[in-house]
Amino acid sequence: MNDSQATTRARRSPAADELRTWRNFIETTDELRSTLASRLQSESGLSTGDYAVLLALSDAENRTLRSSDLASTIGWARSRLSHHLGRMERRGLIRREEAQTDSRGAEIAPTPTGTEAFRAATAPHLHAIRELFIDALTPAQLTAADEIADALSAHLKEGVH
Amino acid sequence: MNDSQATTRARRSPAADELRTWRNFIETTDELRSTLASRLQSESGLSTGDYAVLLALSDAENRTLRSSDLASTIGWARSRLSHHLGRMERRGLIRREEAQTDSRGAEIAPTPTGTEAFRAATAPHLHAIRELFIDALTPAQLTAADEIADALSAHLKEGVH
DNA sequence: CCGATATAATTGATCTGTCAACTATAATAC
DNA sequence: GTATTATAGTTGACAGATCAATTATATCGG
Numbered sequence: 001m002n003d004s005q006a007t008t009r010a011r012r013s014p015a016a017d018e019l020r021t022w023r024n025f026i027e028t029t030d031e032l033r034s035t036l037a038s039r040l041q042s043e044s045g046l047s048t049g050d051y052a053v054l055l056a057l058s059d060a061e062n063r064t065l066r067s068s069d070l071a072s073t074i075g076w077a078r079s080r081l082s083h084h085l086g087r088m089e090r091r092g093l094i095r096r097e098e099a100q101t102d103s104r105g106a107e108i109a110p111t112p113t114g115t116e117a118f119r120a121a122t123a124p125h126l127h128a129i130r131e132l133f134i135d136a137l138t139p140a141q142l143t144a145a146d147e148i149a150d151a152l153s154a155h156l157k158e159g160v161h
Numbered sequence: 162m163n164d165s166q167a168t169t170r171a172r173r174s175p176a177a178d179e180l181r182t183w184r185n186f187i188e189t190t191d192e193l194r195s196t197l198a199s200r201l202q203s204e205s206g207l208s209t210g211d212y213a214v215l216l217a218l219s220d221a222e223n224r225t226l227r228s229s230d231l232a233s234t235i236g237w238a239r240s241r242l243s244h245h246l247g248r249m250e251r252r253g254l255i256r257r258e259e260a261q262t263d264s265r266g267a268e269i270a271p272t273p274t275g276t277e278a279f280r281a282a283t284a285p286h287l288h289a290i291r292e293l294f295i296d297a298l299t300p301a302q303l304t305a306a307d308e309i310a311d312a313l314s315a316h317l318k319e320g321v322h
Numbered sequence: 323c324c325g326a327t328a329t330a331a332t333t334g335a336t337c338t339g340t341c342a343a344c345t346a347t348a349a350t351a352c
Numbered sequence: 353g354t355a356t357t358a359t360a361g362t363t364g365a366c367a368g369a370t371c372a373a374t375t376a377t378a379t380c381g382g
Contacts, residue, residue, distance in 0.1 A: 021307040028310040029190040104347045104360040134179045136316035144305040146182040149189040155297035265330040265377045
């Protein structure tokens with residue numbers, strides 16, 4: 001007759017708890033992301049996309065990367081990168097040059113303005129990450145966060161089943 | 162004076178580990194979010210924004226909400242909501258009516274099309290959440306995720322210091 | 323009632339992200 | 353060599369998000 005819930009201990013269903021956890025998790029991480037983005041923007045005039053691009057370039061040999069390599073380094077689709085580079089170029093943060101070895105190609109490098117903007121942005125940005133993420137968690141929680149990310153990532157990568 | 166190669170930081174520094182954890186965490190949650198969004202989109206033709214709006218309306222008294230109430234329910238700025246409602250209205254998902262008690266106001270309700278789209282979207286969406294988040298984690302990890310979100314959220318809300 | 327101010331909602335500008343279509347060059351096959 | 357296919361990158365159209373400015377109505381102090 002009574003095959004499941006609602007009779008004895010129907011206080012809170014596990015499914016509802018799980019869904020609450022989901023919403024708590026996704027909404028909080030979203031807020032964290034957007035808070036950090038807006039701090040970076042107001043402190044340095046760079047978006048997180050700008051920062052990712054400039055970081056990859058600053059780590060690269062000769063501070064220069066082929067567009068495709070840059071895209072795969074930061075994990076963006078080429079279209080997205082192309083649009084973004086157009087905006088960054090207009091703002092004088094990067095420049096594009098023809099690749100010598102492959103005339104389809106584009107080599108991307110930061111301008112002095114871009115290099116300086118990145119330099120100035122880095123310390124406050126790292127500070128904000130520490131303040132809003134690392135210092136918000138206990139060491140055990142930080143480890144747990146890393147493991148949770150690994151588990152989610154593994155599950156995502158193995159695709160549907 | 163010196164190039165950017167690592168010379169004296171040969172050991173794994175705690176700071177570098179923390180930063181790796183940060184990147185792992187933020188990139189993974191981002192990928193999770195976007196995977197879920199694209200599944201919802203392809204399975205039901207709704208964006209996560211559409212879904213949030215229709216969910217709030219479906220939970221509301223008379224399936225109707227004032228625009229401001231809707232905005233605060235789903236945590237959006239009114240401008241963002243207004244633009245989004247314009248798009249949803251054009252697609253025939255919701256309608257806007259003048260509020261009786263306040264002629265500045267707008268009352269938002271789903272159309273039959275919107276109600277049906279929401280109904281059809283819900284089960285697959287909840288299934289995807291289970292598959293990509295809940296089932297990816299052990300019960301202990303799920304609890305830890307909830308606590309991590311609580312900690313981050315508390316830290317965010319207490320603001321800078 | 324009147325003027326100041328607060329609230330409700332929209333609008334326009336701009337930046338960002340996605341998708342599909344396109345151009346151009348390189349590489350491979352025949 | 354030429355046709356085919358792969359690769360590099362750009363473009364246009366559109367959905368989405370943010371910010372500042374704007375319109376219109378409500379409310380409150382006098």
